[in-house]
Amino acid sequence: VYLSDYKNAPRIQTYLAVRAGSKNDPATATGLAHYLEHMVFKGTSRLGTKDWSKEKPELDKIEALYETYRSQRNDLAARKRTYHQIDSISGVAARYAVPNEYDKLMGSIGAKGSNAHTSNEETVYQEDIPSNQLEKWAAVQSERVKEMVPRLFHTELEAVYEEKNRGLDSDFSKEFEALNASLYPTHPYGTQTTIGTIEHLQNPSITEIKKYFGQYYVPGNMALCLSGDLDYDQTIRLIDKYFGELPSKPVPAFNAPTEKPITAPIVKEVVGPQSENVMLGYRFAGKATRDGLRLRMLDKIMTNGQAGLFDLDLNQQQKVLQAQTFADLNDDYSTHVLYGTPRQGQKLEEVQALMLTEIEKVKRGDFPDWLIPAIVNNEKLSRTKSYESNEARASAMYEAFIERVSWVDYVKQNEDFATITKAEIVKFANDHYGQNYVAVFKRNGEDPNKVKVIKPAITPVPANRDAASAYYKEISALPSTELQPVFIDYKKDIQTTDIKPGLPLYYTKNTENGLFSLFYAIDLGTNNNPLLDVATDYLQYLGT
Template sequence: MKKRILLLSLIGSVLFAQCKTSTPSQTAAPTETTATAPTAKKEFTYTTVPNDPLKTRIYTLDNGLKVYLSQYKTAPRIQTYIAVRAGSKNDPADATGLAHYLEHMAFKGSTRLGTTNWEKEQQELAKIEALYELYRTQKDPELRKKTYHQIDSISGVAATYAVPNEYDKLVAAMGMKGSNASTWVEQTIYYGDIPSNQLEKWAMLEAERLGVMIPRLFHTELEAVYEEKNRSLDSDNNKAFEAAFAALWPTHQYGTQTTIGTVEHLKNPSITEIKKYFEKYYVPNNMAIAMSGDLEFDETIRLIDEHFGRWEKGPEPEYNAPQEKPITSPVVREVYGPEAEMLLMAYRFPGVKSKDALVLRMINEILSNGQAGLIDLNINQKQAALGAGSFAEIYNDYSAHFLSGSPREGQTLDQVKNLLLQQIELVKKGKFEDWLIPAIVNKNKIAKMQSYESNAARATAFVDAFIAQMDWAEYLKREEAFEQITKQDVVEVANRYYGNNYAIVYKRTGQDPTAQKVEKPTITPVPANRDAQSDYYKLVASVPSTDLEPQFVDYKKDLQEGRLKSGIPVYYTRNQENGLFNLYYVVEMGTNHDPKIGLAVDYLQYLGTDKYTAEELQKEFFKIGCNFGVSSGQEQVYVYLSGLDTNLEQGLQLFESLLQNPKADKKALEDLVDGILKDRENAKQDKNIIHGVAMVNYAKYGPKNPFTNILSAKELKKVKPQELLTIIKDIPSYQHHVLYYGPRPLQAITTTLNTGHQVPALLKPVPDQKAFNELSIKKPMVYWTDYDMVQAELIFLSKSVNYDPKLVPVARLYNEYFDGGMGAIVFQELRESRALAYSASSRYSIANKQGRANYVVSYIGTQADKLPEAMAGMQGLLNDLPTAQANFENAKASVRNSIATERINKSGILMSYESARKLGIDHDIRRDIYESLGALTFEQIQAFHKQHIKEQNQAILVIGSKDRLNFKELANYGTVKKLTLKELFGY
């Protein structure tokens, strides 16, 4: 979703924070070098750190702008981040949400970009700004209504001069991927992954649009932020986190104000305050550019200086962090909502530069590392709770350690709390094994190796250092310091910070007594002006760039095939970058063949062997830097092993012993079944599962579908451990193939597997699976499900023809034209012009397997009181494709540039081959798209739309509160049918 705020999220029953990038260990001091760009007289000095694996160059422009550059040439692309050291903690107390809303405004252009007549437009914008300042002071509802009507009216006039999404159109045509931005407590980040031949256009655009704040299309964009707020109000997880932050930091802005802002402040925005914020914080000496990829240092810094060097330096922004008083007793909060209950605890720690925050990272890993942490083993492995986890949030002024848990059936939240506190006590007493810290250090090194393969991870590390106000050498040294942490350090810090001093949030199931919503304002749609172009748009578009030739995967050359005993195929690509491997056994058999397969796979994680208990097995894998697992889908089972290739034999021996000789555990199975039944009940309280999974499966297949193809509660309870052990042992006995990506030659890995992979001489054929026929949608239907929420969410689903590779090129271009980003038709019309949604999308979805149908899948989430307009808006686009020749040319350029600069390599070659094989094709389908692109016309797009999208029978899937849904409106789109949770879930 575009321009979203970074929110902590719950995945399943365990809480996770945004991943932070590991960085290399360093001891040497930085050195300074002078380089002269070959095409310019100006000299640029830069700082480097000896032995830095990223070989980073850090420049500082004359105006104070920091620039981090790293070369990594696996593809002709560059990951770009532009970071501002300011976030929601810098918002004025009476105008919260300001930093986030400014982030939205930054995409609206400048005095030259996004306007056809700035002189006239700015006059109207000045009127709107003055009216908003008046609107903020008014209390009388009638006066406010009158003023808002004036704002809406003048906004319509101003919009006639605006060219919406010019920035987005240009970056799409350039082939930028992931164009987005995020705001959090002390940072705002703008990012995009660009083709390396588009560097100059990128520099021109970013310097232009971030050099000035123009409140263009302000009131329609504000409505998108309203929708974003409503989405957060519909999220129980978000409510729990806000409560935890407020309890943890009652004085500091981390807890006193949220990133999106309060409803009251959103209703009374101030353009004037946003401008003040921009002028204070968006100055070059408070910003940084971080880039990694296929770049040349001299050319890159020259272009950055040429365009960003024109920004004027400003005063250093000041911020004095409020000081919190110690927490002396638990701070208890309760929140309510329709989702399953859970518990969230948090302890306060000092900020990022303290050693204690570094030790917090280690404590977090000791508790929860996904394999051998105390929570992993003592709670999750033993199934003592439905799920539990731990993560650290480390900020500049303070940090926090969060613990979370979900209860089993009949278990109280306080019992979950006590389980978590018991693990904390073990840390305080040093009751964890001595090998654990070295193993965590080893895991951290592996994570660093993996992160170095990602330009995004490299650039993120630069941003993290900048936001933390650390120079690069200091930032890297912290990784070395992490590796030196001792058990004594851990025990001392744990005893200093973990006491009766935590914040705790009980998230209970029930109606929220504090429920609120942002009311729908009256907004007149503004013109999309699709054919208009500013002079600056034309200038940037005309900048020449060198052509980049695409590289397509040749499955006959880019992967090798070997054979194991019993004729098992091995598909191989070599890792020439580091010492890590990925190994998969792939069996074309899943839960559609037998629902017990899924149960057996789940059971395996709780089993040991004749030599190791389940807990000991996890420890052994963790010690050697390997990870294992079995994942079952509807049609496949993936058995996987990954980690340090030097320890592959040890890992393989452990792994195979578990597959060949699992030891039955009756209690583990009983607990697993109870947990599954509780998970099923929780799923019926999750609107994303209800809407995006259960309702979609119902519409495609009817009540008997792959999602409902599960064992009943009665059947589950009858299953015996030995039945599941038989299934587990049988997995390698079926026909299967092996995937390997690692540093060993093919012959070496074949030899290793022939010794280590235990299989019978004759493999069994995979049995036929249960067939689920995709139903025709014979007449328009509207299915709805009741759910207590502020918004209403809709999916428009229509079935198309079966997969045909000949359709792929035109479908790809159609999708890019119709819904390829913020400059495309759907976003422009439904969000920018009509302000109907924060998130809207529509795609012609290509099947992932030969013989399956393609589908048209469209989504919109909106306030329930906007349901009529939202449905009409989406349906109108699906039936009448707007014509915009400039958009079409941009879409072609976007597809061309994207494919020309994509590189499928490393393990991606194996996964690409797997996808092609399922579709019955023997080549890289991107070649067909690229070679067809030049000849495709807009008339062909129109013909495709008319044949496959327009006026197709639809199943419209609606989830929302029955008290807010407009059933009379729903009936206009087809036969309305309520779906109960039992119908959707089958239980």
């Protein structure tokens, strides 16, 4: 449990983080972690049901039928009959379901930003709740992780199919998958994707999803990260009350495959209708290493939006239409990606050469000495500003958990980042940037291998929108204290002085961190001069 008491508003940002993602999917059932994320919103044997005793037998039948359906890949007629049974029984089961009851319950307590995401090594559920609704939140979240109920399973498949089809329509997604497949030919980072293959999406296994849930959604592999207007003692008591009895058990160890070194450039091509570009990728060690920090630094030397080598040499000089870099940091390996889009008539090979030239500059130390200290200062500034947000505070806490590092060591990474020297980066670049990359050329054209997930016919199910479970009523009846508004006293909270006659200064001391904000309020607008709108946008480019 990670807690941060930050009273900037009477709300609490919450994350429930599970240290498992798509790399933990069985190779025969990819996309499982992501689909499970969807199902966790469907409720339990108490939440989201009108009559569990009648709903459960139908859901058990559906689960068994899906196992039969998976075994009939080579018998289309049998599959069609089995799917007809699934569709029919799903309609019966839906009579007892209360769709979206979780969302309605969260909405009733004033929660905002209800969402979740799945990636390589994490599945994270988030809510932003009023601080006086903490007990209701704890009760509902503990209920969600006690069991997985495959409610409205085959109708939810339609939403996942649509996500998959959007990915198949995205040239960038296809390009990035091709890059990872070549960088990681034996590791799940490259052999499978978070969304899963078409084959596996069309042959889902409720049994496998339940197994995954039972293996990974357990204490010791989950974290609660809360930041906001909270009391530490009261919060811990509530968490212990609602989560304390969850049974703990060992989590399966993940044994990361060791990839063979890349000794010569690997070149791939992707064809699609979107703009042409080239993507280069280098493979590195995992993020919780010194090399992970060096990679972060080198990436900022290349692209930081202002004074990186790509920013100044390629983008500002218009040698390419657009170029950037980013570091994809993961537990087992990390990837440094260089990405460039050509000007009209420019060849992708020229863009590739220009990007590699910037890497050579780093290897020679051909970048200003002030750049690394500037990056360190800018990172510190960004981090300090971000911690004025409960979302950023709670996100940092769950990132530490996912990385398997203590909070002390997580914070120390920022201190270690500041110790990186120019000589260290030059050596790092010479050691790690050679012919050991993957290049993916995205060219214009019609993809001859374009595919789509064919959605099966799904009979509409009853909505039961006005129904409510007994659990919904039970949680709604829990008492909560009334929030008391806090108003600014302009005479006490804001100080006033005159810089000179007619020019007042209003100020208040920032006691939280070493930053300050300055705003000018001028009694002049576009009604006085329509060009002011353009002038204020232009101001940031003038310099001093």
